[in-house]
Amino acid sequence: QVQLVESGGGLVQPGGSLRLSCAASGRTFSSYNMGWFRQAPGKEREFVAGISWSGDSTNYSDTVKGRVTISRDIAKNTVYLQMNSLKPEDTAVYYCARGRRRHIVATMQDEYDYWGQGTQVTVSS
Numbered sequence: 366q367v368q369l370v371e372s373g374g375g376l377v378q379p380g381g382s383l384r385l386s387c388a389a390s391g392r393t394f395s396s397y398n399m400g401w402f403r404q405a406p407g408k409e410r411e412f413v414a415g416i417s418w419s420g421d422s423t424n425y426s427d428t429v430k431g432r433v434t435i436s437r438d439i440a441k442n443t444v445y446l447q448m449n450s451l452k453p454e455d456t457a458v459y460y461c462a463r464g465r466r467r468h469i470v471a472t473m474q475d476e477y478d479y480w481g482q483g484t485q486v487t488v489s490s
Contacts (some may be wrong), residue, residue, distance in 0.1 A: 367391050367479045369461050374484030377451055381488070385446040387461030387481060393444045398464030401435060401446045401475055403457035403486075414446060415461070415470040424470040429455075451488045458483040 373385040387399070400415035414435040416423045423435055434447040444461055462477035464470070471477070 367463045369481035371461050371478055371481045373483040374486045376487045378490050379452060379488055381451050383486060384447045385459055385484060387444040395439045398467060398470050399444045400462050400464060401459060402462060403459045405457040410474060412472040417470050418467050422470055453488050456488050458485050
């Protein structure tokens with residue numbers, strides 16, 4: 366059974382930073398690509414960032430590129446999302462997910478099979 370548990374969300378002022386964490390259960394964590402998605406109220410869930418199973422390859426959406434860094438700690442079975450220079454439009458529930466395939470850091474939701482419950486990020490003054 367795979368479980369993904371996000372944490373680190375909260376209320377932050379514009380221009381601030383947050384680091385989200387996603388703790389994964391299971392001994393095969395290091396074999397899978399991982400991704401972060403977000404869903405704002407009234408909008409569809411969208412890709413934010415992804416990282417390969419080895420950590421050597423990353424992928425970012427254009428809306429967050431340059432402000433966000435995805436990383437992973439194999440020993441801790443954890444994926445991180447460091448977010449800087451946050452904007453009100455970054456407000457959303459953020460989800461981590463496990464990728465189905467290793468050969469590509471996918472951006473489509475269908476390419477991910479297990480999802481966490483999400484953590485709320487609110488950017489407001």
